[in-house]
Amino acid sequence: MDPATFEFTAGPLIGKTIRAELTEMQSPDINRKTSTPMDRIERRPLDPPPVVRLRLFEIEHEGKSQERVSELNPGASFAFSGFVCHIDLFPVKEPAGFIGPKPMKQWADEQYELQELIQRLSAEESEFERKKFTDKLFGCTVVNAVQIKDLQNNPCSVFVFGDISVRTEGHFVLRYRCFDIFSSIRSKDVIPICAETWSKPFVVVGTKEFPGLKASTPLTRVYFCRIMRENNKG
Template sequence: MKDHQDTILPSMGYQYTIDLCQQPIHARCCGFGNKDRRHIDPVPILQLYQMTDNGGKIKVRNRSPFSKWIVHCDLYADDVDEPRNVVHLSSVSGGGGARHKSVSLNSSILSLPSANVTKSLIGSLVSNAYELLDPQGEKGIFFIFDDLSVRIEGHYRLRFNLMNLSTVATSDQYSIMDTVYSAPFKVYAPKYFPGIHESTEFSRCFASQGLRIAVRGVKEARKGKRKEQVDNELRIEQGKESSLKQVQDDTVDDDHHDIQGQDSSGNHAQASSLPYSRIDISSVLHPTSSSSP
């Protein structure tokens, strides 16, 4: 009983809030498959604070009283307080396969061959509290979302709810302690995605403490930005080489026909007048009598 009281004690008489210490900037939409799922870049990171009586904030440093506190993430429109996480799927008559109708950037309705609904924001939508050192070496409580992807291109915000799961023992609903929104960010179509950024100071700091966050250097970030451009250039070069090879093959075939005298063009006379003829070897070894002096 004492452990339970210690767990819910921080919510009594104090107010807590979360702040985004690392904002999302952009992402590449992943569509409705999971083969090439790209994460929101950079990783959204939030920190827990305790509010003071005069409106100030104090960093929370000890995780043990907050072990049952989580932050839940959801997808919202960039300019209005409307959710964008649900994608409606409906049957399309008179066609085979999926057909997408034109959709505005802030719309969450598509037409697909199904009568179900699916989520536009996928990945790990909930983060537990992590006790970590920030880049300045100060201890704090952080909530980290390193596995978020968006299916549909557009402009969005992320909404984060700080929740106390220990209140389930006394009520049927979770207690939401605070709600914050991220800055607007853009989700690009794959061919327009500008590429990933170099890993931030927060990401590198947390990765060095054992947290599983992908860390990319300057060269890797530049490589990611140019990957699609290089692929497109390679496809163009391959197309040019294929076309050149076809032209060369056609030229060789034409020359072969000309030498055999099978071409009906004006080159036939030129081919027949070539100074080459078949020589009978017997005439050289055994010349006829008419050729003797």
């Protein structure tokens, strides 16, 4: 999906022309299949949890010689408050050079490399949308933007999918799409897709093949420390 600009006609960003950008900061690695998703003890959330950064750029005098682009301060939560991110799951081929546990089964009839999948989705969207495995996800597939400090102690706005698991084995990628549900945007779509990006490929295996959990990443610790501080305030 090519970057697009949107003119906001109502909401926190009213009167502004904005371009949104998503960047994956953290992607899952080797994960264990969830067999009984309704049992929270047996849930296997993706690890490390997927984290996607949202950046907003205001474009002034778009298309003119005096065009100016400036990034909105991610610490200004009002500008980011209406943004949510949704994920879809797609099966892919085992990446070249992959070293790690192998899934016992790959349920998808057709598998593509990531770049081929993205190209085909752009060209044949209606057909390839039917190939997604989003129904194999369990948990929160839509999350709100939250403000944290990154590893360099700079404020950033992120989407964290800390409660999502996969119910089948295989190699997969996630597609992230963000929307602003608090604003009105001049667009042919009621709520247009403001930005899109993809995760790195990851693998989901059964219990016997799973090598065990790794230590939490620094970014994961930063996020959950923030959640703990907010809970303590409450």
